[in-house]
Amino acid sequence: MNSIAFVLLSILTLAAALATATLQKLMHATLSFAVTLVGVAALFFLLGAEFVGLVLVFVYIGAVAVLIVFTILLTRRDVGKDRGANWGGAFLAVAVFGGLTWAILETQSVAIVAPHLRTLTVKRIGEALMTSYVWPLQCVGVLLTAALIGALVLVMEEKR
Amino acid sequence: MSRWIIDHLWLVPAVPFVASLAILSLPNKQHKGAAVLAVAGQIVALVLSIFAFLPTLQVSGFRAVQNFTWFTFGDHALRLGWVLDPLAAVMLLMITLVGLCIFIFSTGYMSGDRNFVRFFAYLSFFSGAMLGLVISNSLLLLFMCWELVGLASYLLIGFWIERPSAAAAAKKAFITTRIGDMGFFLGLLWLYARSGTLLFYDGGNGCLESAGLAMLGASAASIALLIFCGAVGKSGQFPLHVWLPDAMEGPTPVSALIHAATMVAAGVFLVARVYPIFSFGAIDGVTASLTVVVWIGVTTALMAALIAIAQDDIKRILAYSTVSQLGLMMVSLGVGGVAAGMMHLLAHGFFKALLFLGAGSVIHGCHHEQDIRKMGGLRRLMPVTFLTYAIGMMALSGVPLFFSGGWTKEEVLHVTAHWPVSRLPYYFLLAGVVLTALYMTRQIIYVFFGDRRTASQHAQESPSVMTVPLIVLASCAILFSIVLTPAWPWLHDYLTDGAAHFEIARLIQPALLLSLALVAAGIGLGIWMYRRAGIPDRLRPADTDPLEFAQPQLFRFLQNKMWIDELYSRTVVAFSWMSARLSDWMDRHFWDRLVRGFGALGQLFGAFTASVDERGINAGVDETTLGTRGLGRLVSAAHSGQIQTYLSVIAIGALALLLFYAWLA
């Protein structure tokens, strides 16, 4: 595993994430979010889970991020002033990061190096989906249907 | 049969009681129905009394007792019962027979009265109570009937409710007898406390039997005197005699039945009934209590006879005569002649009722005039009344031979003469005999002889419904003497549990001649003094009594009843008034204030409680509520409605959990 790539990608991802959290203009923030997601997908590639990374690009960036852009555009009217920086929230976020990091560094068992990886093919993923993970697959299918119907119901205009 | 009547002796008083209740349910117009019910009740009672009388003839010393338990309390039981012995049996007969005659008489006498139905209801009620009194075997039951009889007397004296004098007389009668009854009740309580039983005869345990008497010991005399108080009140002895003359305010049949023949006789009957208590520990037939009885009786007899001479009301003369005769009976009982006294009581019942009914007939005929000075010459106008009245008068005066009163009075004088303590009562009674003859003669002359005065102008004989009872009673007065003569002293032996036998020789006795002489003297004196009564003289106006003319001060004294009523009014009555006023003042100012003080205390407490409730409890509750509300408001501040606040809280929670798990590991 290439450590330089890792460092670069991590910095990119974190910087974009920070930008999402702090940029004033809504569009800029949304697009930074998209960049964050790209960085995460690249990290996935680095970790050898190429399929997941591609799925992430398709679903997250292609669908979710775009949806978010559309929604922002649809709910444009209220563009009032942003409130001052939420220092309480910032503090909490830092505290959470601190706590998590402390927990991670404390745990000795995770201080390991990557073992050799046998390539994970899509075939294997497909096989796993259809055999051991067939039930979760069906459930997710039902869930997606329900989400679809629910979203439609939520935004349906009231019949007078 | 005898067993049946002994078991059902309670029917004798019960039947008139039931008749009384039935009459009360009738409407006021139903005169005929009321009369029929009352007379029928009395006839049934008479028949039952005859049935009850028969078994007592079989053996001498007959006594049948029937006791039952009224109620129990703890270990003790209150027992009542009835007794059938010669004493009770003859009283039953006399009361029912005399009562029947009077009831029939009343249907005529009261025929014009609006309250006819009520009258007969009361009369029946009285009859039932009196019959219950004579058969009771328990002093308590006797006392209860005693009180009922007193109640009936009150109701009947004050029968004409629209007359204030009648109401006052009824009140006086009740209160005076109540004073006596207080003593009676105290004696009853003491007797119960000492002997543990109030039954007279109880198979050896009764209070009149030897075992019960022995428990009384020294208190027997006091108990006897207390019980005698009741007799003094009821029988009009001195000093509680004052109610009897005033009781004449009631209708004449009432006076005949209650205040001559029966109720006033209850006192004498009581002494006879509880005689063993009086005579307990007697030495030669004399005890302290009996001596008291004698002296009170003789005082009464003499005093009443004296007062009777100076009275102008036809019924008052007879009333005082009754008082005097009752005194005579008491004397007889006191000196030991129980049988003699009871015999005189029975005879007196018949002829006194006869005299009163005769007086009623006279009053009715003279259109309700009662002053004898306004009557006269009724001999020819009302012959039946005159004849029967004369028979009664002879019996009362004590003419022996054919008239029952003579024989009984003879017996009484006989026993009195042999009293160990003193001969004084005997002499006083002899004087009483003379006086009795005197005032009766005076009355007869005033009423029946001489010229017709104002009231007797339009007098006429009474209807037969009134005269027939007179004839019946007169016949009884004469026939009764058959069993009273010394030749055949059947009644005397019957009452004293002896065996009677006929002996003509005993008819003539020296004492008999003495009394005959005294009676003749009395009648003669009366005729001589009063032959010109009611007729104006050269010196004396028409309406002045000859005695009054001769001795005005003595006459005034006697006419005003020896000023005894006035004495009582100044002392006892005044004292009562003062006590009542004092009690009223105390009640109004002292007790009332005390009660109001307590009320104020209660109010204070209430106010205090209210303030505690207001300040303490309410405030506490309010504070709690406010506190809860405040707390709620505080807690609900956490619900800001801001999504990001909720998120923060979740994040904090998650962080805490994480740290906790990390620390654990």
Next chain:
Amino acid sequence: MTPTLQIFLVVSAALFSTGLLAALSRRHAIFILIGIEMMLAAANLNFIAFWRFSPQPQPPTGVMIAIFSIAIAAAEAAVGLALVIAVYRHYRTTNVDHLDQLKG
């Protein structure tokens, strides 16, 4: 220097915290959703990292979880966005400070 698992976990923790920061500090309702999506992505990264660094050979459990997680996140994002639109239609605002009907 090969990146250890620890480093990956730290990176994912940083991403997670940033997502939290984004959710807490923006006033637009959408950004809470963005923050949540970021947190989900960080979690997925965690799973994949653990899968990679676990002893070989192993079943693709981590990958499966990540795939499903992405699918569910998409569904949830769709519903959430529909909610935001519905709320915007009713209240005419997407400012979460003004959406405090649940207050009290």
